[in-house]
Amino acid sequence: MKTEQNHQNDPNGRLFLVGTPIGNLGDFSPRAKEILEGVSVIACEDTRTSGNMLRSFGIQTQLTSLHQHNEHRKTPELIARLSQGDSVALISDAGMPAISDPGFLLARAAHLAHITVSAVPGPVAAVTALAASGLPSDRFVFEGFLPPKKGRKTRLEAIAEDERTTLIYESPHRIVRLLTELLEVCDETRLCAVCRELTKIYEEIRRGTLSELKEEFGNRARQRGEFVLVLAGKTYSEEPQE
Numbered sequence: 001m002k003t004e005q006n007h008q009n010d011p012n013g014r015l016f017l018v019g020t021p022i023g024n025l026g027d028f029s030p031r032a033k034e035i036l037e038g039v040s041v042i043a044c045e046d047t048r049t050s051g052n053m054l055r056s057f058g059i060q061t062q063l064t065s066l067h068q069h070n071e072h073r074k075t076p077e078l079i080a081r082l083s084q085g086d087s088v089a090l091i092s093d094a095g096m097p098a099i100s101d102p103g104f105l106l107a108r109a110a111h112l113a114h115i116t117v118s119a120v121p122g123p124v125a126a127v128t129a130l131a132a133s134g135l136p137s138d139r140f141v142f143e144g145f146l147p148p149k150k151g152r153k154t155r156l157e158a159i160a161e162d163e164r165t166t167l168i169y170e171s172p173h174r175i176v177r178l179l180t181e182l183l184e185v186c187d188e189t190r191l192c193a194v195c196r197e198l199t200k201i202y203e204e205i206r207r208g209t210l211s212e213l214k215e216e217f218g219n220r221a222r223q224r225g226e227f228v229l230v231l232a233g234k235t236y237s238e239e240p241q242e
């Protein structure tokens with residue numbers, strides 16, 4: 001195990017970006033547990049949330065917070081620890097760090113400081129949704145969260161023109177607004193899938209045209225849970241070709 005933590009002859013520690021479940025604790029990997037038990041410190045977005053999850057797996061490693069509001073200040077501190085030989089793991093509240101979550105700044109800083117970076121892969125909501133959507137997965141684009149205001153329309157217009165499948169993260173209170181906005185820039189028959197609560201008890205994957213799904217979700221009194229929208233590319237069709 002220790003061979004995973006440090007390269008031979010490398011005085012630096014190693015940075016691990018470790019994936020954690022997106023809802024179902026059964027998706028926590030044995031390798032993630034092994035790495036998280038072995039590092040000197042685990043950086044996480046919320047020490048209380050991650051502390052509960054880690055304790056349920058019997059992991060008692062020291063935690064430190066790294067979130068979007070302190071990552072510029074915390075990154076040099078963690079790089080200093082790595083340079084002194086400590087190994088550090090970064091996790092997020094759910095899924096893979098660096099995917100619509102902190103991680104990019106720390107991974108970049110580690111590379112620039114010649115510190116070895118490893119990823120311990122785990123679930124990513126976007127890729128999980130894509131696989132389950134039954135929409136083309138040979139070429140896709142990850143949009144993450146669209147900007148709430150400035151630049152949103154331009155991004156929506158570009159998405160409408162894209163030939164690749166697009167993956168979008170959206171909050172429950174904006175999912176119907178997103179479907180409505182997409183209907184303004186795409187054909188109403190454009191196929192999509194709304195994937196909700198993936199891997200959890202109330203998992204739901206609804207597939208249809210933009211107008212069908214806007215009607216279905218718009219008719220619900222309240223939207224609950226976490227959502228990924230998978231939108232087929234501009235010219236994708238399931239109509240029989242003549």
Ligand code: SAM
Nearest residue numbers: 022095096099100124125169170197198226227
């Ligand atoms: N790092 C995470 C990943 O690897 O997917 C993403 C974190 S981002 C802050 C949170 C967003 O991811 C949610 O608002 C939702 O759009 C999506 N998401 C996370 N878990 C999900 C789930 N179980 N089902 C559907 N969407 C989910």
